[in-house]
Amino acid sequence: MCGIFGCVLKQGKAAPLIHAALKRLEYRGYDSVGEITIYDGKLHMKKDQGKIDEVHKIHDLDDLPGSIGFGHTRWATHGAPLQINAHPHIDCKGEIAVIHNGIIENFAELKKELEKNGHNFKSKTDTEIIPHLIEEIWDKNPSLNLIEAVHQAVKRLDGSYAIAVFSTKEPDKIICARNESPLIIGVGEDGIYFASDIPAFLPLTNKAVIIENGELVIISEKGYEIRKIADFKLVTREPKIIDWNPEMAKKEGYPHFMLKEIYEQPERLRDSLRLQEHYLDLLATFLDRGTEIFLVAAGTSYHACLAASYIFSKLAFLTSYPIIASEFISQQGKSIGINSTILVVSQSGETSDTLAAVEYARQKAATILALTNVINSTLTRISRVYIDQLSGPEIGVAATKTFTSQVSILTQLAIRLAKKRGKVSQDEMDLLAEKIEDIPNAVEKIINTKAEKVKQIAKKYKDSKTFFFLGRGISTATAYEGRLKLMEIAYIPSIAFPAGESKHGPISLVEPGFPVVFVCPMDGTHKTIIGNIMEMKARGASIITIIEEGDEEIKQLADDYIEVPKGFPEVLSPIPFIIPLQLLAYYIAVERNLDPDKPRNLAKSVTVK
Ligand code: F6R
Numbered sequence: 001m002c003g004i005f006g007c008v009l010k011q012g013k014a015a016p017l018i019h020a021a022l023k024r025l026e027y028r029g030y031d032s033v034g035e036i037t038i039y040d041g042k043l044h045m046k047k048d049q050g051k052i053d054e055v056h057k058i059h060d061l062d063d064l065p066g067s068i069g070f071g072h073t074r075w076a077t078h079g080a081p082l083q084i085n086a087h088p089h090i091d092c093k094g095e096i097a098v099i100h101n102g103i104i105e106n107f108a109e110l111k112k113e114l115e116k117n118g119h120n121f122k123s124k125t126d127t128e129i130i131p132h133l134i135e136e137i138w139d140k141n142p143s144l145n146l147i148e149a150v151h152q153a154v155k156r157l158d159g160s161y162a163i164a165v166f167s168t169k170e171p172d173k174i175i176c177a178r179n180e181s182p183l184i185i186g187v188g189e190d191g192i193y194f195a196s197d198i199p200a201f202l203p204l205t206n207k208a209v210i211i212e213n214g215e216l217v218i219i220s221e222k223g224y225e226i227r228k229i230a231d232f233k234l235v236t237r238e239p240k241i242i243d244w245n246p247e248m249a250k251k252e253g254y255p256h257f258m259l260k261e262i263y264e265q266p267e268r269l270r271d272s273l274r275l276q277e278h279y280l281d282l283l284a285t286f287l288d289r290g291t292e293i294f295l296v297a298a299g300t301s302y303h304a305c306l307a308a309s310y311i312f313s314k315l316a317f318l319t320s321y322p323i324i325a326s327e328f329i330s331q332q333g334k335s336i337g338i339n340s341t342i343l344v345v346s347q348s349g350e351t352s353d354t355l356a357a358v359e360y361a362r363q364k365a366a367t368i369l370a371l372t373n374v375i376n377s378t379l380t381r382i383s384r385v386y387i388d389q390l391s392g393p394e395i396g397v398a399a400t401k402t403f404t405s406q407v408s409i410l411t412q413l414a415i416r417l418a419k420k421r422g423k424v425s426q427d428e429m430d431l432l433a434e435k436i437e438d439i440p441n442a443v444e445k446i447i448n449t450k451a452e453k454v455k456q457i458a459k460k461y462k463d464s465k466t467f468f469f470l471g472r473g474i475s476t477a478t479a480y481e482g483r484l485k486l487m488e489i490a491y492i493p494s495i496a497f498p499a500g501e502s503k504h505g506p507i508s509l510v511e512p513g514f515p516v517v518f519v520c521p522m523d524g525t526h527k528t529i530i531g532n533i534m535e536m537k538a539r540g541a542s543i544i545t546i547i548e549e550g551d552e553e554i555k556q557l558a559d560d561y562i563e564v565p566k567g568f569p570e571v572l573s574p575i576p577f578i579i580p581l582q583l584l585a586y587y588i589a590v591e592r593n594l595d596p597d598k599p600r601n602l603a604k605s606v607t608v609k
Contacts, residue, residue: 001028001029001075001101001268001271001390001391001392001393002028002029002072002073002074002075002087002100002101002196003022003025003026003027003028003029003072003073003101003195003196003197003200004025004070004071004072004099004100004101004162004164004183004194004195004196005018005021005022005025005070005071005193005194005195005196005200005201006018006069006070006071006099006164006174006176006193006194006195006219007067007068007069007070007191007192007193007194008067008068008172008173008174008191008192008219008220008221009067009068009190009191009221010067010190010191010221011067011190012067012190013062013064013065013066013067014037014064014066014067014068014069015035015037015061015062015063015064015065015066015069016062017193017204018035018061018069018070018071019035019052019056019061019062019071020203021071021193021195021200021201021204022035022052022061022071022072022073022200023052024199024200024202024249024250025073025195025196025197025199025200026051026052026073027250027393027395028073028075028101028196028197028392028393029073029074029075029392029393030051030052030073030074030075030393031049031050031051031074031075031076031081031375031376032047032048032049032050032055032073032074032076032081032082032083032085032086032087033047033048033050033051033052033055033061033071033072033073033074033086034046034047034048034071034072034074034086034087034088034099035047035061035064035069035070035071035072035088036064036069036070036071036088036097036099037064037065037066037067037068037069038066038068038069038166038168038171039064039065039066040065040066041168041171042168043090043094043095043097043168044064044065044066045064045088045090045097046059046060046061046064047083047086047087047088048083048086049081049082049083049086052073067191068166068171068172068173068174070088070097070099070164070166070174070194071088071099072086072087072088072099072100072101074086074087075392075393076375076376076388077103077126077375077388077390078103078107078124078125078126078127078276079123079124079125080124080375080376081375081376084122084123084124085123085124085125087099087100087125087127089122089123089125089127089128089130089131090131091119091131091132091134091135092118092119092120092132092135093135095135095167095168095169096131096134096135096138096165096166096167097131097165097166097167098127098130098131098134098163098164098165099127099163099164100126100127100130100161100162100163101161101162101163101181101182101196102159102160102161102162102163102179102180102181103126103159103160103161103271103274103390104126104127104129104130104157104158104159104161105158105159105274106156106157106158106159107126107129107159110129110133110156110157111128111129114129114132114133114136117136119132119135119136126159127163130153130157130163130165131165133153133156134149134150134153134165134167137149137152137153145170146165146166146167146169146170146173146175147173147175147216147218150165150175150177150216151216151227151229151232154177154179154216154229155229157179159179159180159274160179160180160181160270160271160274161177161178161179161180161181162176162177162178162181162182162183162196162211163176163177164176164194172220172221173218173219173220174194174218174219174220175216175217175218175219176194176211176216176217176219177215177216177217177229178211178212178213178214178215178216178217179213179214179229180213180267180270181196182196182197182267183195183196183211183217184196184197184198184201184208184209184210184211185208185209185211185217185219185224185239186198186200186201186202186204186205186207186208186209187205187207187208187209187223187224187239188201188204188205188207189205190204191221192219192220192221192223192224193205194217194219197252198242198244198249198252198253199244199249199250199252202242202244202249206241206242206243207239207240207241207242208239208240208242209224209226209237209238209239209240210237210240211226214228214229214230215227215228215229215235216228216229216232255590256396256586256590256595256596256597257395257396257597258396258398258400258489258586258596258597259586259596260396261394261395261396261400261401262400262401262447262579262582262583262586263447264392264401265400265401265404265440265443265447265579266440266441266443266444266447267440268390268391268392268401268404268405269404269405269408269439269440269443269575270440271390271391271392271405272389272390272391272404272405272408272409272412273408273412273436273437273440274390275387275390275409275412279385279386279387280387280412280413280416281416282385283343283369283385283387283413283416284413284416284417284419284420285420286341286367286369286384286385287312287318287341287343287369287413287417288318288417288420288421289341290339290340290341290367291339291340291341292321292335292339292340292341293312293318293319293320293321293341293342293343294320294321294322294323294328294332294336294340294341294342294343294361295308295309295320295321295322295323295343295345296322296323296325296328296342296343296344296345296354296357296358296361297322297324297325297344297345297346297354298324298325298326298346298351298353298354299399299484300347300398300399300402300403300481300484301345301346301347301351301354301399301402301403301406302322302324302325302345303403303477303478303480303481303484304345304403304406304407304410304477305322305323305343305345305410306322306476306477306480307407307410307474307477307478307574308320308322308343308345308407308410308411308413308414309321309322310473310474310477310571311410311411311414311474311571312414312417314414314474314570314571315411315414315415315417315418315423315424315432315571316414316417316418316420316421316423316424317418317421317423318414318417318421320343323357324353325344325351325353325354325356325357326353328353328357328360328361329356329357329360333360336360336361336364336366337364337365337366338364338365338366340361340364340366340367341366341367341369342357342358342361342366342367342368342369343369343370343371344357344358344368344369344370344371344372344379344383345370345371345372345406345410346370346371346372346377346379347372347373347374347389347391347394347399347402347406348372348373348374348377349370349372349373349374349377349378349379349380350374350377350378350379354379355378355379355382358370358379358382358383359382362382367384368382368383368384369383369384369385369386370383370385370386370387371386371387371389371406371409371410372386372387372388372389373388373389373390373391373392373393373394373402373405375388387409387413389402389405389406389409390405391405395597396596396597397488397489397597397598397599397602398485398488398489398585398596398599400485400582403481403578404443404575404578404579407574407575408436408439408575411436411571411572412436414571415429415432415433415436431569432569432571432572435567435568435569435572436572438568439568439572439575439576442564442565442568442575442576443575443576443579445565446564446565446576446579446580447579447583450562450563450564450579450580450583451583453562454562454580454583454584454587455583455587457544457560457562457584457587458584458587458588458590458591459587459591460560461515461542461544461588462588462591462592464492464513464514464515465492465493466492466493466494466495466509466514466515467483467486467492467494467495467515467516467517468494468495468496468497468506468509468510468514468515468516468517468536468541469482469483469486469494469495469496469517469519469581470496470497470498470499470502470516470517470518470519470529470532471498471499471518471519471520471525471529472498472499472500472525472528472529472532473523473524473525473570474523474570474571474573474574475519475520475521475523475525475573475574475577476496476497476498476499477574478519478573478574478577478578478581479496479497479498479517479519480496481574481578481581482496482517482519482578482581482582482584482585483495483496484496485581485582485584485585485586486581486584486585486588488585488599488602489585489586489589489594489596489599490585490588490589490592490594491592491594491599491600492588495509499518499528499529499532500528500532502532502535502536503535507535507536507539510536510539510540510541511539511540512539512540512541513540513541513542514539514540514541514542515541515542515544516536516541516542516543516544517544517545517546517581517584518532518533518543518544518545518546518554518558519545519546519577519581520533520545520546520547520548520551520554521548521568521570521573521577522547522548522551522566523570523573524570530553530554530557533545533554533557533558534557537557542559542560543557543558543559543560544558544559544560544561544562545557545558545560545561545562546561546562546564546577546580546581547561547562547563547564548563548564548565548566548567549563549564549565549566550563550566551563551566562580564576564577564579564580
């Protein structure tokens with residue numbers, strides 16, 4: 001997830017506006033930054049690795065000439081956060097510049113083709129193929145104009161993108177295009193702006209035009225013109241007036257970052273499906289070779305590992321041991337050696353307990369594999385192979401979007417592994433591949449249709465003293481995660497355990513009105529969990545269930561229920577089923593007048609043991 005901003009001004013310097021707007025976008029990415037303008041027939045560019053303030057100190061980002069330009073703040077996906085990989089990227093002749101937010105899936109093929117035709121690449125990014133592709137198209141057809149060349153180029157791109165392009169050959173305009181990454185136009189008195197989100201240009205104008213997927217926009221001093229990429233047909237869309245205050249603007253109109261990040265999940269899950277195949281394959285190969293596999297993490301990332309241990313077993317017939325990072329050395333230390341493979345999961349890549357476990361295992365010659373959200377974190381530097389979870393920066397202290405992305409990626413890893421080990425039939429594989437593609441839409445549907453109902457349930461239970469969260473099988477992981485969310489932001493002491501354990505102790509706490517949340521996908525655990533619901537009901541518990549649409553049997557038993565779309569294979573269930581629980585925790589915290597973004601005593605990244 002990166003941030004883009006640009007402008008065509010009627011007069012004055014673009015650079016200070018770009019710099020200020022990038023600061024407002026910094027939450028979208030902050031490992032490198034770049035700006036570019038056109039002046040006097042030439043490109044003028046500054047870019048470097050580091051946070052905006054650090055780069056500004058060295059390069060003075062306000063000091064570029066010209067009234068047309070754009071900038072980019074980066075969150076690395078392809079290529080480490082180095083100056084060479086920072087955007088903008090330019091073509092061989094230094095005439096065409098591009099910034100990009102998203103992931104070009106077919107960049108490897110395009111790069112090969114362009115290299116064969118003599119193009120010289122400087123970076124490891126997917127983005128750099130775009131200026132070279134436009135250059136190639138334009139060189140072959142010099143009668144084209146910039147718009148036509150860009151139009152032909154974007155037709156060849158697969159994946160997600162919000163891009164901006166300009167050229168010294170037609171220095172009065174910027175062409176933007178969008179597929180799945182956000183792009184908004186700001187229409188001001190002094191010029192036209194574009195950005196990844198509204199807050200970037202809100203101090204300049206409150207008139208916004210949302211660009212939709214498959215659209216291209218031509219921005220010039222005169223205004224904006226939207227066209228469909230498919231057939232180049234003109235689209236008429238008037239600006240909307242945005243009435244956010246500055247605090248709302250930072251959160252794109254959401255009252256809290258946590259809610260914004262919950263709502264971001266469909267987009268982030270789509271990104272999680274755009275992994276680079278060769279990294280997934282490499283990780284799957286290492287896991288396949290491993291004699292003993294440990295999944296090591298803390299907090300929410302541990303819950304993703306717990307889910308993964310079920311998924312690896314169910315799909316790939318692979319036994320793996322999920323271990324809480326702070327326990328790893330004492331629990332498993334002595335037995336770790338050259339034959340051990342440790343898959344480490346950490347959103348931040350900086351959690352102290354997790355890094356201590358990795359360091360220990362490294363010393364014992366174990367193979368370290370990692371899944372993280374922060375490229376260039378300590379974890380990426382000390383692991384043998386890592387994969388980027390592509391969630392973008394998470395600001396809310398409670399992990400939400402990073403959990404669902406982790407589960408999505410670990411499931412894709414399990415599918416690769418199953419293929420390698422020949423454990424799953426082609427039909428099953430095809431079904432899984434189809435269903436995993438559907439997950440972002442299902443999550444979108446839950447968020448859009450169930451939030452109001454969850455809010456009502458939150459009002460009803462907000463004063464409860466304790467909750468149980470129960471599931472069986474893979475839903476145990478979902479229950480643990482739902483409980484952690486509620487506990488950490490609403491300060492309600494809650495207990496989660498596999499539902500089968502009730503009778504071995506915890507049920508003694510239950511008395512009339514005691515809220516018990518059951519996670520109930522229609523998988524192999526469905527029948528048995530009904531028995532667990534009955535035993536809680538018999539003791540007067542208030543039953544709240546997360547069920548699949550049309551699960552009449554459990555609906556009849558529940559005091560309150562939230563339905564999620566039906567028909568997802570068991571291994572995918574943690575993703576849709578956790579969404580209502582994230583919302584429940586959020587709304588209960590809000591009902592209790594707590595700030596979900598800043599739970600007391602907690603930090604986003606735990607760098608002490
Ligand atoms: C809970 C939460 C924490 C983190 C944990 C591990 O909402 O955010 O429990 O999951 O501190 O952090 P990472 O994944 O950065 O290692």
